[in-house]
Amino acid sequence: MSKFRIGLGVTGGIAAYKAIEVMRLLQKAGCEVSVAMTRHATEFIKPLTFRALTDQYVIVDDYDPANPDPIAHINFSQNIDLLLIVPATANIIAKFANGVADDFLTSTYLASTARVMIAPAMNTTMWEQPATQRNIALLKADGVRFVEPVAGELACKTVGTGKLEDVENIVSQALSLLETTDNRQQTGDRRQETRDKNQGTSPSESPVSSLLSHDSDLLGEHILITVGGTREAIDPVRFISNHSSGKMGFAVAEAAAARGADVTVVSGVTSVEPPENVKVVRGISAKEMHEAVMKELPNATVFIGSAAVADYRPANAPAEKIKKDGKETMSLELVKTPDILADVSKNRTNGLLVIGFAAETSDVIEYARSKMEKKGLDMVVANDITKDGAGFNTDTNVATIITKNGSETDLPKMPKREMADRILDEIIRLRKE
Ligand code: CTP
Numbered sequence: 001m002s003k004f005r006i007g008l009g010v011t012g013g014i015a016a017y018k019a020i021e022v023m024r025l026l027q028k029a030g031c032e033v034s035v036a037m038t039r040h041a042t043e044f045i046k047p048l049t050f051r052a053l054t055d056q057y058v059i060v061d062d063y064d065p066a067n068p069d070p071i072a073h074i075n076f077s078q079n080i081d082l083l084l085i086v087p088a089t090a091n092i093i094a095k096f097a098n099g100v101a102d103d104f105l106t107s108t109y110l111a112s113t114a115r116v117m118i119a120p121a122m123n124t125t126m127w128e129q130p131a132t133q134r135n136i137a138l139l140k141a142d143g144v145r146f147v148e149p150v151a152g153e154l155a156c157k158t159v160g161t162g163k164l165e166d167v168e169n170i171v172s173q174a175l176s177l178l179e180t181t182d183n184r185q186q187t188g189d190r191r192q193e194t195r196d197k198n199q200g201t202s203p204s205e206s207p208v209s210s211l212l213s214h215d216s217d218l219l220g221e222h223i224l225i226t227v228g229g230t231r232e233a234i235d236p237v238r239f240i241s242n243h244s245s246g247k248m249g250f251a252v253a254e255a256a257a258a259r260g261a262d263v264t265v266v267s268g269v270t271s272v273e274p275p276e277n278v279k280v281v282r283g284i285s286a287k288e289m290h291e292a293v294m295k296e297l298p299n300a301t302v303f304i305g306s307a308a309v310a311d312y313r314p315a316n317a318p319a320e321k322i323k324k325d326g327k328e329t330m331s332l333e334l335v336k337t338p339d340i341l342a343d344v345s346k347n348r349t350n351g352l353l354v355i356g357f358a359a360e361t362s363d364v365i366e367y368a369r370s371k372m373e374k375k376g377l378d379m380v381v382a383n384d385i386t387k388d389g390a391g392f393n394t395d396t397n398v399a400t401i402i403t404k405n406g407s408e409t410d411l412p413k414m415p416k417r418e419m420a421d422r423i424l425d426e427i428i429r430l431r432k433e
Helices: 014-028 047-054 072-077 090-098 104-111 124-128 130-141 167-183 190-197 207-212 247-258 286-299 340-346 364-375 416-432
Strands: 005-010 032-037 082-088 115-120 150-153 159-163 222-227 262-267 279-282 302-305 312-314 334-336 353-360 379-384 396-403 408-415
Touching (some): 005 014, 014 032, 014 047, 014 082, 032 047, 082 167, 090 130, 115 167, 150 286, 222 247, 222 286, 279 286, 286 340, 302 340, 340 364, 353 364, 364 396, 396 416, 408 416
Parallel strands (some): 005 032, 082 115, 222 262, 222 302, 262 279, 302 353, 353 379
Antiparallel strands (some): 150 159, 379 396, 396 408
């Protein structure tokens, strides 16, 4: 039996040919792939290509007399674990978001309860259109997952966000979504997931109404955030690390996604799971975290450095385990790691807001202010980690938010999730200034 059944929807964009590679990788991973195409997609690639590689009829128009199944959209939609759209145009996103069912693929979406993952690819202006971003937010509220497009040179010769994510990354995100669903032994019903998520909200607070009111105040922002502690290898067995749990950073990521932002987390070592609806990239050592951040940075509009990044790493980490050999003492030579926050600030492009954290044990405000100046930050969240209810592994925090304009806001002890919203409120205030 195949691992998962995937309905691969291909829509009309220049990246349509990349769907072949996605299909091939999914098949290699043991999945059964059935393909549906929109009419416009067939302008870029022929159904015969997919038919030859899947050995199945590829549906474009269910009214086509050649179609062997008279109720194809029902049979197709109810026999898949995931509907994966690669590439997705602004048009298909708009139709899915608004329940339009005027062809096979859109009818399949409406007739299916399977998980849905969408990998968009389009011109930057189309991607940034408020209408497109609004439709994406609606679909996210409906439980649909997105594999965000990346920045790069587009087919139209412009440079910007809108390029299809790497096919390997799309496939790995699709498989990990299915594997998590499988592990949780859920039905995989996206509508149930949405109902669960919204349990307890009154009809006036439906996901759509909340998205269109105050809850969507971060729509259009792309937040890149580092979370957790880093690990610096001493040898293949030992490492240097710190007590960071990742709770504060994940709380900010969760709150930002709930307010309509696209969120990418670069995560070091954490003791809690990342929230849903955010993209997670691993960066375990300071160097790996730095590389991952620099790769994601061109897409970001806000950078938040919440990770506890090691300032130094062992100069040499041998490939073999270090032996005691009877020695009573040992010394480690440490060298400076790259300062991610400072480098982001140095490389900032127009409009990027850069926010840092400062965990201190004394002279909190002075140290935080000097960090803000030295690293060229817009805002810093300063903690006195010796205070009751503040610090690394707690569920609460106590902080002072300092901005480059000189404002200082004291946040008394409160749950980290609530503090996350207060931090985001300050970011919105800064954005408006
Ligand atoms: N930071 C970073 N990369 C590093 C070190 C720190 O991005 N290599 C970021 C953290 O995520 C945090 C802020 O910088 O947002 C903390 O500043 P930093 O000066 O490194 O704080 P400390 O390590 O506490 O420094 P010091 O020991 O000088 O107080």
